[in-house]
C-alpha cells in the first residue's frame with residue numbers, strides 16, 4: 187500500500203545473521219534482531235527490522251545494497267579512552283619492562299614514562315604527529331571503531347597542548363574515524379615546573395586558550411599518587427567547567443585517592459580506570475550517573491597488580507564504557523580484543539561488553555546518537571565475518587570486522 191510514501195534510502199544492509207541494535211529495545215539487552223536489515227538515508231538510520239517490514243516503509247530504488255553474507259551487523263565501536271596523538275615510541279621501554287624493573291630499565295639509558303613521551307612530543311611537528319597518528323586510526327577502523335575519544339597531555343605547555351588538540355581537529359576532519367577531543371594538560375607535571383605552579387598554568391592559561399579556540403569538548407585530569415591530588419583535580423575540572431569543558435577523570439588507578447568521589451560530586455561524564463575504587467565509590471558514581479570506563483588492555487600491558495572485577499560495577503548499577511587506552515605505554519587498537527578481555531578477564535557477559543563498547547562508550551563521550559542502531563541514530567555500523575556475538579568473544583585475538591560504514595558511507599571493505 188501507499189508505495190508513493192515510502193522513504194527513499196541510500197543504503198540497505200541485507201543478509202545479516204543478526205542485527206545487534208544496542209538501543210535498549212527488544213527482548214534482550216542488546217536488541218538482537220535475527221535476520222534483520224538496516225536502511226540508511228544520508229548519514230542516518232531510518233529503519234531496522236525484518237526485511238519485509240523495512241521494505242514496506244522504505245524505497246530502495248537506486249540504493250546501494252550491502253550483503254552481510256550471514257555475519258553480525260553491529261553499531262560501530264566507540265573507543266571511550268585513548269591517548270592517540272603522541273610523538274616518539276616507547277617500544278624499548280615496553281620490551282625491557284617485560285623482564286626488568288623500571289630502575290633497571292632507566293639504568294640501561296632507556297627513557298621511560300609519560301615524561302619520555304612529553305620530550306618526544308614537544309620535538310614533533312603537527313605533520314610528524316599526524317603521520318604517526320593516522321596509521322593508529324587506520325588500525326582502529328580496521329577493528330570496527332568509528333569514533334575515538336582522544337586526549338592531549340603530552341605537551342604540558344600552552345603551545346604544545348594546543349598543538350596536540352589541533353592534530354585532533356585535523357584528524358577528525360581528514361579521517362573516516364570521528365574524534366572526540368579531550369584536553370588533558372593535567373596529565374603529568376612537566377620537569378621544568380613544580381606541581382602547584384603547573385596547576386596554576388593549566389587553570390589560568392591552558393584551559394582559557396583551549397576553550398577560546400574551541401579545541402576540546404572535555405577536560406580530564408590524572409588524579410593519582412605521584413600525579414595530581416583531588417584538590418588539584420577539583421581546581422582543574424572546575425576551571426574546565428567554567429570554560430564550558432565537561433569533566434572526566436582518571437581515578438583510583440594506582441591508589442585510592444578520592445578521585446571517584448570527586449567525579450560523583452562534580453557530575454563527571456566519566457571516571458576512568460577505578461582499579462582501587464571501593465564499593466561506596468562505585469555506589470556514589472552510580473548515584474551521580476557517572477559512566478565508568480573499563481580498559482582491560484592497559485591493565486594487561488602494565489600487568490596491573492589489582493585487576494578489576496567489573497561485575498561489581500554492574501551490580502552497583504553503573505553504566506560501563508569500554509576503551510582501548512591506546513597510549514605510548516600500552517599500544518592497543520582493537521576493540522574486539524578489549525571485549526574479549528573484558529569478558530574473560532573482568533567478568534562481563536558478551537552482551538554487557540558489547541553495550542560498553544557501543545552505547546556505553548558513546549554515553550561517556552556525550553554522543554547519544556552514536557553507539558546504537560535505531561531510526562534517527564547516526565549510521566555508523568560494522569559487519570562481521572562471524573554469525574553471533576558469542577563467536578566473536580570466543581575467538582581470542584580474532585578480528586571479526588569485514589566492513590565498516592561511517593555516517594552512511596562504506597569506509598572499509
Ligand SMILES: [Zn+2]
Pocket residue numbers: 267268269436511
Ligand atoms: Zn588515560
